[in-house]
Amino acid sequence: SYELTQPPSISVSPGQTVSMTCSGDELGDKYVYWYQQKPGQSPVVVIYEDTKRPSGIPERFSGSSSGNTATLTISGTQTMDGSDYYCQAWHGVTAVFGGGTKLTVL
């Protein structure tokens, strides 16, 4: 089965820039989507099609992709950005999610 790999956890200090990665076979041939999920809440998309930001998502969220790795970057991280982040891609007809990265802001 197709897998997307994310680091389990990352820490960042408020105001700093943090990046988290998502890797998978032939990921460069697919679009990657990033979701933010706070405890007890449903996921919210923060980046779609590798680099695009939906309306209402702060500009400090950005996405990039190179080779088989996609990256979500948060610039000027705020305390409220502490969440779980999941990458997602379509593998054939199936939505595949990464295992998630827990971002701690402290």
Added chain:
Amino acid sequence: QLQLQESGPGLVKPSETLSLTCTVSGGSISNSKYYWGWIRQPPGKGLEGIANINYSGNTYYNPSLESRVTISVDTSKNQFSLKLNSVTAADTAVYYCARVVLDCATGTCYKNYFDFWGQGTLVTVSS
């Protein structure tokens, strides 16, 4: 504003069938610009795509679950449903329904992101 609401039993016995319905309000499930899907999340774990469907009944399943899953749509009720049979404790999870944006700008349609999600419903498999 579009809203999705999951409904169904919160407790299912092992070997039985899990049945959930997602009711869509504030928009039509018959809109050809979207697919509709189910995603689940075991307690403390990550997300897993289960299946998706469009208004005309085109269905797509996660190969790892395909033998046990059925997704269906009822446009008259603006609802879509999930059935998962022969459940075990491993199927205990929060089940979300969500809308999938369909992008047809290039002439070939492809599934994009999940833009609206239900609040999720916890289904526990236990005797």
